[in-house]
Amino acid sequence: MERREFFNACLGGLAGMNIFFTSGKRTFSIKDLKKEKEETDVLVKVLGTAQDGGLPQIGCYCKNCLRAREDQRFSRLISSLAIIDLGEKKYFILDATPDIRIQADIAFSRLALLKQGRKNFPDGILLTHAHIGHYTGLMFYGYESMSAHKLPVYCSSRMKSFLSSNGPWSQLVSLENISIHTLSMEKEFLLTPRISFTPFLVPHRNEYTDTLGFIISGDKRKLLYVPDIQSWEAWSRSIVKETRKSDVALLDGTFCSSEELPGRDLSKIGHPFIKTSLKTLKNVAEEGKTKIYFTHLNHSNLALDPEGEARKEVEEKGFGIASEGMEFFL
Ligand SMILES: [Zn+2]
Ligand SMILES: [Zn+2]
Numbered sequence: 001m002e003r004r005e006f007f008n009a010c011l012g013g014l015a016g017m018n019i020f021f022t023s024g025k026r027t028f029s030i031k032d033l034k035k036e037k038e039e040t041d042v043l044v045k046v047l048g049t050a051q052d053g054g055l056p057q058i059g060c061y062c063k064n065c066l067r068a069r070e071d072q073r074f075s076r077l078i079s080s081l082a083i084i085d086l087g088e089k090k091y092f093i094l095d096a097t098p099d100i101r102i103q104a105d106i107a108f109s110r111l112a113l114l115k116q117g118r119k120n121f122p123d124g125i126l127l128t129h130a131h132i133g134h135y136t137g138l139m140f141y142g143y144e145s146m147s148a149h150k151l152p153v154y155c156s157s158r159m160k161s162f163l164s165s166n167g168p169w170s171q172l173v174s175l176e177n178i179s180i181h182t183l184s185m186e187k188e189f190l191l192t193p194r195i196s197f198t199p200f201l202v203p204h205r206n207e208y209t210d211t212l213g214f215i216i217s218g219d220k221r222k223l224l225y226v227p228d229i230q231s232w233e234a235w236s237r238s239i240v241k242e243t244r245k246s247d248v249a250l251l252d253g254t255f256c257s258s259e260e261l262p263g264r265d266l267s268k269i270g271h272p273f274i275k276t277s278l279k280t281l282k283n284v285a286e287e288g289k290t291k292i293y294f295t296h297l298n299h300s301n302l303a304l305d306p307e308g309e310a311r312k313e314v315e316e317k318g319f320g321i322a323s324e325g326m327e328f329f330l
């Protein structure tokens with residue numbers, strides 16, 4: 001909660017002023033920010049922005065992890081989104097991270113339902129894939145914890161068979177704590193009358209399951225979410241076209257550049273570097289229609305430091321680094 005209040009305090013401070021931000025070749029004012037924030041009942045709230053291991057990462061005492069332990073505002077929860085229908089008072093969680101206990105509170109309190117004495121079950125959980133940061137939070141809905149009843153979980157058919165045939169996840173299925181709905185790829189699906197989403201496959205280390213990205217649509221805007229992908233070139237779709245079609249894109253920013261991985265074989269990194277994405281998506285950022293943010297940041301990421309050169313470069317080129325509490329009305 002503290003981290004959210006801090007963020008809101010910053011936004012509140014900005015709201016009364018007509019401040020102009022210069023970002024690369026485009027300038028946008030607080031009025032533009034207000035325009036983006038107005039007029040819809042569909043809200044995507046960022047619940048976390050770290051790679052699967054979180055920030056700080058267990059057992060790591062690198063500069064970033066030490067800083068995150070000393071200053072909570074520098075720490076990051078694991079990548080996740082809340083998709084909220086303010087009219088229907090419903091919310092969905094995109095990826096069940098090991099931090100879901102805190103993240104579910106943040107989503108629930110956004111709907112002002114915390115003090116009404118009712119239990120906090122999300123209206124559904126959407127899963128991208130079976131790496132630890134993306135699905136293990138499901139365990140808190142099982143027998144040893146909240147013991148949910150038929151909590152809807154939306155995922156690919158490979159993810160469904162992985163969950164159904166491997167413990168401890170299979171117990172969630174056999175005790176009917178969760179009810180799994182298989183998604184058809186590239187088909188639009190309605191979560192509420194106002195919210196639709198389209199899942200698609202992306203290339204990524206697929207040891208246990210395949211990996212999905214999502215397009216989430218409200219009445220007015222679209223958000224593209226791809227937290228984990230091998231590279232933009234390896235994908236069957238064009239990232240340039242996909243970002244142009246969206247109003248907001250939250251993309252894999254696991255590593256900033258090869259500088260943070262000395263001695264590693266770059267061909268085996270398995271993520272597009274932020275520096276590469278800045279080049280690939282240069283024109284889209286300059287056109288200014290789509291706001292592009294990087295998420296899923298590794299604890300080593302050079303762009304984590306708000307005062308650092310890497311962050312400066314990202315922002316000067318018209319991109320952003322996602323942070324907890326960010327909200328996008330769709
Ligand atoms: Zn991941
Ligand atoms: Zn570290």
Ligand SMILES: [Zn+2]
Binds near residue numbers: 129131204228
């Ligand atoms: Zn992954």
